[in-house]
Amino acid sequence: MMSSDKNESATSGTDxxxxxxxxxxxxxxxAGMVKGVFNSVADRYDVMNDFMSAGVHRLWKDSLINxxxxxxxxxxxxxxxxxxxxxxRFLEASDGGHVTVCDINAEMLRVGKGRAxxxxxxxxxxxxxxxxxxxxxxxxxxxAYTIAFGIRNVTRVHEALAEAYRVLKPSGRFLxxxxxxxxxxxLQKAYDAYSFNVIPKMGGIITKDEESYQYLVESIRRFxxxxxxxxxxxxxxxxxxxxxxxxxxxxxxxTGVRI
Numbered sequence: 001m002m003s004s005d006k007n008e009s010a011t012s013g014t015d016x017x018x019x020x021x022x023x024x025x026x027x028x029x030x031a032g033m034v035k036g037v038f039n040s041v042a043d044r045y046d047v048m049n050d051f052m053s054a055g056v057h058r059l060w061k062d063s064l065i066n067x068x069x070x071x072x073x074x075x076x077x078x079x080x081x082x083x084x085x086x087x088x089r090f091l092e093a094s095d096g097g098h099v100t101v102c103d104i105n106a107e108m109l110r111v112g113k114g115r116a117x118x119x120x121x122x123x124x125x126x127x128x129x130x131x132x133x134x135x136x137x138x139x140x141x142x143x144a145y146t147i148a149f150g151i152r153n154v155t156r157v158h159e160a161l162a163e164a165y166r167v168l169k170p171s172g173r174f175l176x177x178x179x180x181x182x183x184x185x186x187l188q189k190a191y192d193a194y195s196f197n198v199i200p201k202m203g204g205i206i207t208k209d210e211e212s213y214q215y216l217v218e219s220i221r222r223f224x225x226x227x228x229x230x231x232x233x234x235x236x237x238x239x240x241x242x243x244x245x246x247x248x249x250x251x252x253x254x255t256g257v258r259i
Contacts, residue, residue, distance in 0.1 A: 018155055021218030030155045031131070035105050037153075037212040038082070042107035044207040046083055051206055052199050052213075060251050061085055061148060064177050067253060068144055070094035077142040077167060079132050079160075080150025082108025084115050084125070090146075091121050100137070102130045132160040140169045148177040152223040161236035168258040174238055176254040178229070179220040183249035191250070195220070226252040 016027045025033065041048065049057045064086065070076070072095040078086045082103035090099050103109050109127045116125045130136045132147070132154050145164045154160045164174050183191045195217045203213030224232065226243045229252075234241045238256030245252050 019219075019222045021215040021222070027155055031104065034153045037215055038105040039107045040209045040212050041203070041207040042083070042105070042111050045108065045111070046085065048203060048206045048213075049085075052202055056247060060177055060246055060253075061089055063246065064146065064148060064175055064253055065089045065093055067255065068146065068173060068175055070097055070144075072096050074098075074143045075141070076100070076144045076146060077102060077135075077137065079103070079135070079145065079147040079164075080153065081146070081148060082112045082127075084112035086146050086148050087112070087125055088115070088119060088121065091124055098124050098126075100126045100128060100142075102128045102132070102135060102137075104129065104131050133163060134159075135163045135167055137167045139166055140172075142167050142172060143169055144173040144175070146175045146177075149179065151176055151178055152219050158232060158236065161233060161238075165237045165258055170258060172258045174233070174254075174256040174258070176233075178223065178252060178254065180226055180245065180249055180252050181221050181223055182225060187248055226254070230254060 017024050018027045018030050019025070020030055020033050038045070068090070070090055070093045074094050074097040076090050076097060076099045078090070078099055078101050080103055081087055081101050082105055084101060087099040087101050091097060101109065101112055106129050109129055113127045116122050116127070128136065132150070133156055145168055151157060151160060168174065182188065199217050200210045200214040204210030207213070223229070226245065230241050230243050233254060233256045237258070239259045241256040243252045243254040
């Protein structure tokens with residue numbers, strides 16, 4: 001196990017454990033618990049994103065697509081993007097491009113597939129149920145890999161990064177949009193108060209599931225800081241690794257290239 005994964009999991013006796021928010025759970029249980037979270041909120045997930053970010057998540061996702069700069073005919077793999085927010089932005093920007101959305105959660109994929117049909121994208125978008133740690137795709141088969149607000153829910157992040165590297169063609173792009181555990185110091189107390197006191201209650205009102213949003217807030221605090229995560233991306237084999245913060249450090253966009 002790489003040194004950068006010390007915060008990802010721990011071993012106690014013969015049982016390997018990891019974190020689920022602030023709780024310690026068996027590694028074998030986490031994927032099922034994450035599925036439960038998104039099963040619960042799938043139908044209201046995008047609505048909740050608008051409320052809890054005041055719509056700013058749309059700008060973050062637009063920035064990811066702008067950084068990708070989709071070219072004609074590009075083949076994109078969007079992981080953990082079940083409802084299609086990244087996928088549809090990509091299809092709007094790419095002339096003749098095709099996206100494969102891979103998500104471990106069938107309910108999120110159901111929502112995304114329905115949206116694709118309504119938008120007229122059914123022939124340019126595939127929706128595949130699969131695990132980011134064991135992607136059901138051939139080596140060197142994708143031009144780009146994106147994952148937005150999903151990698152912190154993966155049990156073994158280093159395995160997901162290795163899989164991203166494996167499925168990308170040479171010169172393929174990796175882009176990851178993820179929340180950061182810290183923001184600029186002057187805003188940290190306000191950010192923490194909003195995260196822990198407002199977002200779960202908002203989730204309870206909008207999705208009828210306060211507990212799932214408590215987990216999602218906690219999972220952000222357990223994710224590595226941007227510099228540390230950039231090191232993990234480099235250790236997975238990517239070159240030209242970089243990241244930039246947005247919204248006073250609330251979110252970071254990480255990038256890398258398979259050479």
